[in-house]
Amino acid sequence: MxxxxxxxxxxxxxxTLRAMGHGDELAIVDTxxxxxxxxxPVIRxxxxxxxxxxxxxxxxxxxDDFVPESAWRMEVVGDPEAEMPIFSEFRHAIVARESASFRLGSLERFAFYERARQAFAVVVTGEQRLYGNILLKKGxxxxD
Amino acid sequence: MxxxxxxxxxxxxxxTLRAMGHGDELAIVDTxxxxxxxxxPVIRxxxxxxxxxxxxxxxxxxxDDFVPESAWRMEVVGDPEAEMPIFSEFRHAIVARESASFRLGSLERFAFYERARQAFAVVVTGEQRLYGNILLKKGxxxxD
Amino acid sequence: MxxxxxxxxxxxxxxTLRAMGHGDELAIVDTxxxxxxxxxPVIRxxxxxxxxxxxxxxxxxxxDDFVPESAWRMEVVGDPEAEMPIFSEFRHAIVARESASFRLGSLERFAFYERARQAFAVVVTGEQRLYGNILLKKGxxxxD
Amino acid sequence: MxxxxxxxxxxxxxxTLRAMGHGDELAIVDTxxxxxxxxxPVIRxxxxxxxxxxxxxxxxxxxDDFVPESAWRMEVVGDPEAEMPIFSEFRHAIVARESASFRLGSLERFAFYERARQAFAVVVTGEQRLYGNILLKKGxxxxD
Amino acid sequence: MxxxxxxxxxxxxxxTLRAMGHGDELAIVDTxxxxxxxxxPVIRxxxxxxxxxxxxxxxxxxxDDFVPESAWRMEVVGDPEAEMPIFSEFRHAIVARESASFRLGSLERFAFYERARQAFAVVVTGEQRLYGNILLKKGxxxxD
Amino acid sequence: MxxxxxxxxxxxxxxTLRAMGHGDELAIVDTxxxxxxxxxPVIRxxxxxxxxxxxxxxxxxxxDDFVPESAWRMEVVGDPEAEMPIFSEFRHAIVARESASFRLGSLERFAFYERARQAFAVVVTGEQRLYGNILLKKGxxxxD
Amino acid sequence: MxxxxxxxxxxxxxxTLRAMGHGDELAIVDTxxxxxxxxxPVIRxxxxxxxxxxxxxxxxxxxDDFVPESAWRMEVVGDPEAEMPIFSEFRHAIVARESASFRLGSLERFAFYERARQAFAVVVTGEQRLYGNILLKKGxxxxD
Amino acid sequence: MxxxxxxxxxxxxxxTLRAMGHGDELAIVDTxxxxxxxxxPVIRxxxxxxxxxxxxxxxxxxxDDFVPESAWRMEVVGDPEAEMPIFSEFRHAIVARESASFRLGSLERFAFYERARQAFAVVVTGEQRLYGNILLKKGxxxxD
Amino acid sequence: MxxxxxxxxxxxxxxTLRAMGHGDELAIVDTxxxxxxxxxPVIRxxxxxxxxxxxxxxxxxxxDDFVPESAWRMEVVGDPEAEMPIFSEFRHAIVARESASFRLGSLERFAFYERARQAFAVVVTGEQRLYGNILLKKGxxxxD
Amino acid sequence: MxxxxxxxxxxxxxxTLRAMGHGDELAIVDTxxxxxxxxxPVIRxxxxxxxxxxxxxxxxxxxDDFVPESAWRMEVVGDPEAEMPIFSEFRHAIVARESASFRLGSLERFAFYERARQAFAVVVTGEQRLYGNILLKKGxxxxD
Structure with missing residues (x-):
């Protein structure tokens, strides 16, 4: 500790977080x-x-505040407009730690995979709900 | 999953659990x-x-049911008889999964370290309470 | 054990099975x-x-129940419609563990190789009968 | 094949078998x-x-025919004279492949572990019966 | 031994020979x-x-008996029809171990290199005669 | 960042600091x-x-507050009582981050080496002054 | 030392510097x-x-004096002509160690990344000012 | 020795020299x-x-005597016909060890780099003279 | 070649032979x-x-000519004076390459093993005759 | 360069030289x-x-100027007082780079080996003269 x-x-x-630089991306994914x-690299x-x-x-x-979007969730397969409860939990965490100016973008399932394949690392959580995945771009x- | x-x-x-054999020991420890x-080997x-x-x-x-004791907790430093709340949580888990016939032994702090140094692996948990450590011997x- | x-x-x-995720594929093949x-990676x-x-x-x-087919066998070379005894053994295992709704697809020999080259891992069995190969997609x- | x-x-x-030389030992053990x-080294x-x-x-x-004994089984804990069915299966295999002149020796449980710790390699079988362990010395x- | x-x-x-499967190729080459x-991988x-x-x-x-040819020698540079003494030694070995139905194919020098670059492994022999190279496809x- | x-x-x-546990020691040393x-392990x-x-x-x-001393500097060779300017800089840093109750112990040069040989890791700084070395025990x- | x-x-x-040869490039970058x-390879x-x-x-x-430019800084995003204080510090260091004949070139942000991806190695400094990045080509x- | x-x-x-075969190339280069x-692979x-x-x-x-040229030097940048003293030293070494029938070819600087990128290995010498580089093709x- | x-x-x-130095030993052993x-290290x-x-x-x-003996064969088990045909083949090779002044020493089987355990490397030959083992000390x- | x-x-x-610290030793040895x-570690x-x-x-x-001797040569076997020409070459190099106050110590052959076994690294030179070995202790x- x-x-x-x-x-x-x-x-x-x-x-991993310390080694990442400006523009590098981290995937936080469900189980x-x-x-x-x-x-x-996978961190569990x-x-x-x-x-x-x-x-x-x-x-x-x-x-990252150099770009219009710096966080993305996965879209529901076959229903890209669907809103799952975990999406608002993601938004609350972002607002609480950064500011309301960061909006949560979205990516279709296979586009999300493709993007994650370029990530700096992937954090596998114990999240059991489907679509519990988010990509973050470091700023x-x-x-001082 | x-x-x-x-x-x-x-x-x-x-x-790790599958590769362990009769008499091999696993340490589950606090943070x-x-x-x-x-x-x-460390698993987090x-x-x-x-x-x-x-x-x-x-x-x-x-x-392990070939030996009188097959689970041990760490004793409180300077007060070997002290009972911490987590000890009974450990006992309940053992009784629930095995049977009441398994008693939870105890080891002085440095004896616990010495024993853990021979373990098959160490699982580091997020347990923040002190003395949240237990050693298990596989049976x-x-x-059929 | x-x-x-x-x-x-x-x-x-x-x-390997635990590390695989949604959509990853496993090849189980004959000797x-x-x-x-x-x-x-090869597991024997x-x-x-x-x-x-x-x-x-x-x-x-x-x-995987997001896709129409999630299991495939290899077709007999030169006779793609041929039915070997091991194919029905494969079907029985799938029905017994999942449900009859999963149908067993098929792939031509070299297409099967190509697909297996993208698999998460390959399990080599001791199966001595020819065509004792199957590909599975994890769901x-x-x-709860 | x-x-x-x-x-x-x-x-x-x-x-492994080819690399072993005169006097090297192999452990074949239960699950x-x-x-x-x-x-x-472990082979499963x-x-x-x-x-x-x-x-x-x-x-x-x-x-090995340079020494009086070149195969050993593990003795039953607490009953070193006990005869388990698998012991005669071991003897039959030895007689069938070598000759009746090779007798099957025995080692107490922890002596067997100590000896196995010096083995060239350990073959873990799927044998579920207890005491399904044997050590062999290569000749x-x-x-011609 | x-x-x-x-x-x-x-x-x-x-x-290597045991790990190879149907269709994998092995190159046996001169010094x-x-x-x-x-x-x-190179084996000497x-x-x-x-x-x-x-x-x-x-x-x-x-x-391999699924294909018309499953063994190839290298052709003499500048004289593809030339017959070297070692070619018939290769043919005798094949006939002795398999059958006369296996004919020995041939490949131009650089085509042979290209094919060997896809081989499962290469066995370097002590053969000092030029053109002492052969490619085999496993069956x-x-x-029973 | x-x-x-x-x-x-x-x-x-x-x-390294996160992986260290109770009682593990870190050496911070001069150039x-x-x-x-x-x-x-060395970190520069x-x-x-x-x-x-x-x-x-x-x-x-x-x-570490379980033990009387949890920080040690190296003593000047041939003059164990000597006080170098960097020693008080070390004390100030400790007081500022922990409390005045932590006293800075000392070890003879070769005893310091021996202790550092058991450390979790060694941080080599750019400190050019001699005796710019300190050992810390994690608490x-x-x-909450 | x-x-x-x-x-x-x-x-x-x-x-790293000794192993680099004529034309190899080194990136020195901010935190x-x-x-x-x-x-x-990263050096911190x-x-x-x-x-x-x-x-x-x-x-x-x-x-490198075989080419017109052998040092490049990153341009400010959205303002390629902007001059940051660190740019003149870079120029002074070059003039002091080499000569005024070496001019400091510049690269757009993503072009700089692309070029750095071909570098021999990257030195990460503790520079906290943005745009504290420079690429050098070895001569x-x-x-004598 | x-x-x-x-x-x-x-x-x-x-x-390295023993493992190289017919047609493999070795680069010997200046410091x-x-x-x-x-x-x-680099050998210093x-x-x-x-x-x-x-x-x-x-x-x-x-x-290699199967090809018209089996040794190449680097050409002087901007003056491909220029003759440096080290070129004749290279020629003397080749004539002394092989025969005068081997002529020393030449390659433009970046063509030499490209060719060396395919070499079996690179030997870095302590040669301080510029253009002290040569590529050899093994025969x-x-x-007997 | x-x-x-x-x-x-x-x-x-x-x-291996080039890296060995004065007094290092090489074991050449039977199959x-x-x-x-x-x-x-084993070389086959x-x-x-x-x-x-x-x-x-x-x-x-x-x-090695600094010591009285620099080559040793293994003695026949149970008959240390026994002379096997391969021993004189070893002596002839030594005399032919060095001189008659080098005598071939001998070591009991387990003493030979112990000595070989300190060797620089072991060369496993295809020698099928028993006692086809020799240890050499490099000089x-x-x-000039 | x-x-x-x-x-x-x-x-x-x-x-290697940069990573060595106070008291670490380097062996420079003959071929x-x-x-x-x-x-x-060996550097050639x-x-x-x-x-x-x-x-x-x-x-x-x-x-090292904390100790009476910080450089040692190997003594001639059987004649510890013998002076070889290379010894004075070693002394000249030390005087030229450090000062005449550093005397060159000596160690018997096997004591030298034992000491070198504790060295930080060994530099193998092309020195062909016997006894061309020296151990250095870093200061x-x-x-400033």
């Missing part, structure tokens, strides 16, 4: 997501809901 | 425990309480 | 199949018939 | 045996009974 | 052949003539 | 220190003074 | 730069400003 | 050459002039 | 010898008689 | 020395005399 850091941030996840076959947080992991990540990682910390 | 298996049992933990310096379950992990492990792993599954 | 799990599921195979040259179950391995895998792994486990 | 070789002898087991913690034959594996190994590997093939 | 196996078949070569730069048998290695390989490996062993 | 974390804490150092030959912070690194480490890592973070 | 060498040049950076995702100098690192590198590495040392 | 072998031929260089970025002979290394290599390695040793 | 070198000396054996379990020359390998090794490796090459 | 650095100092040697069997400088390598090393590495660089 470290002082002042969310205990969910284990050694590997902390190192059914085909994470291992993406070919990217079995047993922890995805919104809880999102909150821990955003407690230290800034989102910069400006000098 | 797999059918009929506790979702806490991720790929590495499942493989302050010096796990990485033991020199044994950040964010999950230790009794919850114990329950998941015992859902598939039998305890056999008898043919 | 673990409680309640088919003993055919060794450490590596369990970890003459060119498995090692596919470039995918020498001495065990393919339908027996299929049954063990389906005891924990759900098939999701829905929250 | 190769011509004239028992199909149980997979790539890794064949290479509950603590094989992975011995620190020796999940799903195959131990006497069947023993027969396959002896189909190519000679036993020489003399020039 | 193992009983009943050609002593030329060392640990690595045995494992001047650019084997290491093919990017395939320095000091042993190529026909002797071919005989040892065919003592356990079946040739199946049918159930 | 991460929000709210000292920028000196790079990916590897963060992961002449024989760090690489200790056989422990070339160009940064040792007290600056100490401050960054203590911004997240608690010191626990108690639950 | 070594005699006569800038102490910022640690073991890995020295080896927000997405260095790890470039796929090139957390806590050290970029112009200070540039000076240390140029104390031993010659710039030759001529014989 | 070995009897009868040039002492410049160290373990790695000897193994400013961008060898490490070619992506080929710091402190030794290139013609001395060439002589040692040709003491055991035959040149065959014919049976 | 290389000019003037015995073709039995493959890449790995050449590198039944337990080479792989010694824990030393399947199919080649041991005296032939000894001759190739001594064609480049000098024996120096003196400057 | 780097500006102002002896060209003998290649990437690996530079990194017959059993360097590879020491079990320490084939073709370069030992005194030349010593000079290059001392151009950047300070000797500190004091702050």
């Amino acid at each position: 470290l002082k002042g850091l969310d205990p969910l941030l284990g050694p590997e996840l902390l190192a 059914n997501f085909p994470a291992a076959s993406l070919g990217r 947080l079995d047993g922890v809901p995805a919104p809880r992991v999102l909150d821990a990540v955003l407690s230290v990682m800034p989102l 910069v910390v400006r000098p | 797999l059918k009929g298996l506790d979702p806490l049992l991720g790929p590495e933990l499942l493989a 302050n425990f010096p796990a990485a310096s033991l020199g044994r 379950l950040d964010g999950v309480p230790a009794p919850r992990v114990l329950d998941a492990v015992l859902s598939v792993m039998p305890l 056999v599954v008898r043919p | 673990l409680k309640g799990l088919d003993p055919l599921l060794g450490p590596e195979l369990l970890a 003459n199949f060119p498995a090692a040259s596919l470039g995918r 179950l020498d001495g065990v018939p393919a339908p027996r391995v299929l049954d063990a895998v389906l005891s924990v792994m759900p098939l 999701v486990v829905r929250p | 190769l011509k004239g070789l028992d199909p149980l002898l997979g790539p890794e087991l064949l290479a 509950n045996f603590p094989a992975a913690s011995l620190g020796r 034959l999940d799903g195959v009974p131990a006497p069947r594996v023993l027969d396959a190994v002896l189909s190519v590997m000679p036993l 020489v093939v003399r020039p | 193992l009983k009943g196996l050609d002593p030329l078949l060392g640990p690595e070569l045995l494992a 001047n052949f650019p084997a290491a730069s093919l990017g395939r 048998l320095d000091g042993v003539p190529a026909p002797r290695v071919l005989d040892a390989v065919l003592s356990v490996m079946p040739l 199946v062993v049918r159930p | 991460l929000k709210g974390l000292d920028p000196l804490l790079g990916p590897e150092l963060l992961a 002449n220190f024989p760090a690489a030959s200790l056989g422990r 912070l070339d160009g940064v003074p040792a007290p600056r690194v100490l401050d960054a480490v203590l911004s997240v890592m608690p010191l 626990v973070v108690r639950p | 070594l005699k006569g060498l800038d102490p910022l040049l640690g073991p890995e950076l020295l080896a 927000n730069f997405p260095a790890a995702s470039l796929g090139r 100098l957390d806590g050290v400003p970029a112009p200070r690192v540039l000076d240390a590198v140029l104390s031993v590495m010659p710039l 030759v040392v001529r014989p | 070995l009897k009868g072998l040039d002492p410049l031929l160290g373990p790695e260089l000897l193994a 400013n050459f961008p060898a490490a970025s070619l992506g080929r 002979l710091d402190g030794v002039p290139a013609p001395r290394v060439l002589d040692a290599v040709l003491s055991v390695m035959p040149l 065959v040793v014919r049976p | 290389l000019k003037g070198l015995d073709p039995l000396l493959g890449p790995e054996l050449l590198a 039944n010898f337990p080479a792989a379990s010694l824990g030393r 020359l399947d199919g080649v008689p041991a005296p032939r390998v000894l001759d190739a090794v001594l064609s480049v490796m000098p024996l 120096v090459v003196r400057p | 780097l500006k102002g650095l002896d060209p003998l100092l290649g990437p690996e040697l530079l990194a 017959n020395f059993p360097a590879a069997s020491l079990g320490r 400088l084939d073709g370069v005399p030992a005194p030349r390598v010593l000079d290059a090393v001392l151009s950047v590495m300070p000797l 500190v660089v004091r702050p």
Whole structure:
């Protein structure tokens, strides 16, 4: 344990978040997501809901404000306009850690996979609800 | 996810439990425990309480009934008789998954470390309470 | 050995099945199949018939119900309509573990190879009968 | 598959048997045996009974005739004279492949573990019966 | 040494031949052949003539009978019809181990290199004669 | 960069501090220190003074309050009572991040080496002053 | 420490600079730069400003005089003509170590990324100012 | 040291030359050459002039006599006809070890780089003169 | 192939002989010898008689003349004075490559194993005769 | 090549010298020395005399002035007082780079081996003269 850091941030996840730079992307995915076959480093947080992991990540990682969108969820297959309860949980976590100016974009299932295949790393959570997946683009910390 | 298996049992933990044999020991430890310096394989379950992990492990792993004791907790430093709330949570998990005939032994702090240094693997949980550590000795599954 | 799990599921195979996600595919092949040259991870179950391995895998792994077909056998070379005894053994295993709604698709020999080259892993069985090969697409486990 | 070789002898087991030399020992153990913690290379034959594996190994590997004993089983804990059905299956396999002049020695449980810790490799079978363990010492093939 | 196996078949070569499947190809080449730069696994048998290695390989490996040709030699540079003494040694080894129905095909030098670049493995012999190279396609062993 | 974390804490150092547990020790050493030959993981912070690194480490890592001393400096060779300016810089950093109740112990040069050989990791700083070395013992973070 | 060498040049950076040859390029980047995702070796100098690192590198590495430009900075996004204070610090370091004849070129943000993806290595500094990035092309040392 | 072998031929260089086959190419380059970025194995002979290394290599390695040219030097940038003193040293070494029938070809700077990127290995010498680079194509040793 | 070198000396054996220094020992052993379990690097020359390998090794490796004995054979078990035909073949090879002043020492079977466990490397030959084992101590090459 | 650095100092040697700390030792040995069997990292400088390598090393590495002796040569076997020409070459290099106050100690052959087995690394030179071996203990660089 470290002082002042969310205990969910284990050694590997902390190192990953710190090593990421401006524009690098992180995927936080549910427990059914085909994470291992993406070919990217996988960090597991079995047993922890995805919104809880999102909150821990955003407690230290800034989102990118150079671009119009820096967070994306997966769209429901066959119903791209559908709204699942977990989507608003994602939005609340973002607003609480960043600001309401960040809107949550969306990607069709296979487009989401394709994007995740370029991610810096993939965090597999214990989220059992379907569509519990989100992609984040890291921003910069400006000098004081 | 797999059918009929506790979702806490991720790929590495499942493989570890399956590879262990009769008499091999597993350490399940709290988040302050010096796990990485033991020199044994480390599996992390950040964010999950230790009794919850114990329950998941015992859902598939039998305890050893060839020996008088096959589970041990760490004793409170300077007060070996002290009883912490987590100890009874450990006992309940064992009784629920095995039987009341398994008693929970105890080891002094440094004796616990020494024993854990011989373990097959160490599971680091997100347990934040002190003394949230337990050692388990694997038993056999008898043919039908 | 673990409680309640088919003993055919060794450490590596369990970890593989658990790490696979929605849409990932597994190849279960006969002993003459060119498995090692596919470039995918190989798990061996020498001495065990393919339908027996299929049954063990389906005891924990759900098939994908988002797509019309989620299991495929290899077609007989030069006689794509031919029916070999092992094909119905495959169908019985699927019906017993999933439901009759899953039909067993088929692929021409080299198309089967090409598809297996994208698989998550390949399980080499001890099946000595020719055409003892099957590809499975993993589904999701829905929250309770 | 190769011509004239028992199909149980997979790539890794064949290479191991061929690389072993005069006096090197091989452990063939049951599915509950603590094989992975011995620190020796492990080869798995999940799903195959131990006497069947023993027969396959002896189909190519000679036993050592420079020493009085070159095969040992584990003794029943607390009853060293006890005779289990699998012991005579082991004896039959040895007689069938070598000759009746090879007697099957025995080792107490922890002495067996200690000896196995020096083995060239450990073959984990799918044998579910307890005490399904045997140690073999390799002999020489003399020039014609 | 193992009983009943050609002593030329060392640990690595045995494992390779056993791991190969239907349609996989093996290159057996002379000592001047650019084997290491093919990017395939290399097994060395320095000091042993190529026909002797071919005989040892065919003592356990079946040739493919699903295709018109399953063995190829390299053609003499600038004289594709030329017949070198080693070609008939290759043919004799094939006939002795398989049958006269297998004809020895041929490939132009650079076509041979290209094909070898796809081989499962390359066996470098001690053959000092030029053109002492042969490619083999593995067949199946049918159930009894 | 991460929000709210000292920028000196790079990916590897963060992961190391997070993976350390109760009682594990970290060595922070000057640029002449024989760090690489200790056989422990080395993390470099070339160009940064040792007290600056100490401050960054203590911004997240608690010191151990189960023991009388949890920080040690190296004694001047031949003059164990000597006080170097950097010693008080070390004390100030500790007081600022922890409390005045932590006293800075001392170890003779070769005793310091011996102790560092057991450390979890060694951080090599750019400190050019001699005796710019300190050992820290990690404490626990108690639950809220 | 070594005699006569800038102490910022640690073991890995020295080896990298020495191994680079004529025309190879080195990226020196700020702390927000997405260095790890470039796929090139990363050397960290957390806590050290970029112009200070540039000076240390140029104390031993010659710039390429076979080409019109051998150093490039990143252009400000949306304002390619903008001049940031760090740009002149870069120019001063180059002039001080080489000569005024070397002009500092510039690259648009994503062109800079693309070029850095071909670099020999990337040095991540502790530079917190945005646009604190520079690419250098190594020259030759001529014989005396 | 070995009897009868040039002492410049160290373990790695000897193994490399022996493993090369007919048509494989070796690059011998000067100390400013961008060898490490070619992506080929690098063998260093710091402190030794290139013609001395060439002589040692040709003491055991035959040149290819199946092709019109089997050795190439780099052309002077901007002056392809220029003759540098080291070129004749290369020619003398080739004539001394092979015969005058081997002519030294030439390649433009970037064509030389491209060709070296396909080489079996690169030997970096201590040659400080510019253009001290040569590519060799290995020939065959014919049976007696 | 290389000019003037015995073709039995493959890449790995050449590198090994060159890397060995004064006093390092090499074991050349028969095909039944337990080479792989010694824990030393193993080089295989399947199919080649041991005296032939000894001759190739001594064609480049000098024996040690600082000590009374620098070559040892294994004694026949139970009959240390017994003389096997291969012993004189070993003596002839030594006399032919070095001089009659080198006598062939002998070691009891298990003393030979113990000594081989300290060897630089072990060369496994195809020698099928028992006791076809020899240990060599490398000498120096003196400057001209 | 780097500006102002002896060209003998290649990437690996530079990194080694920089990573060494106060009291770490480096062995520089002749071409017959059993360097590879020491079990320490080996850096080769084939073709370069030992005194030349010593000079290059001392151009950047300070000797230890905390101890009475910080450089040792090997004594002639059987004649510990013997003075070889290379010993005075070693002394000249030390005086030229450090000062006359550093005396060259000596160690008996096997004591030298034992000491070298603890060295940080071993540099194998091309020195062909016997006894061309020296051990150096690194000192500190004091702050300005």
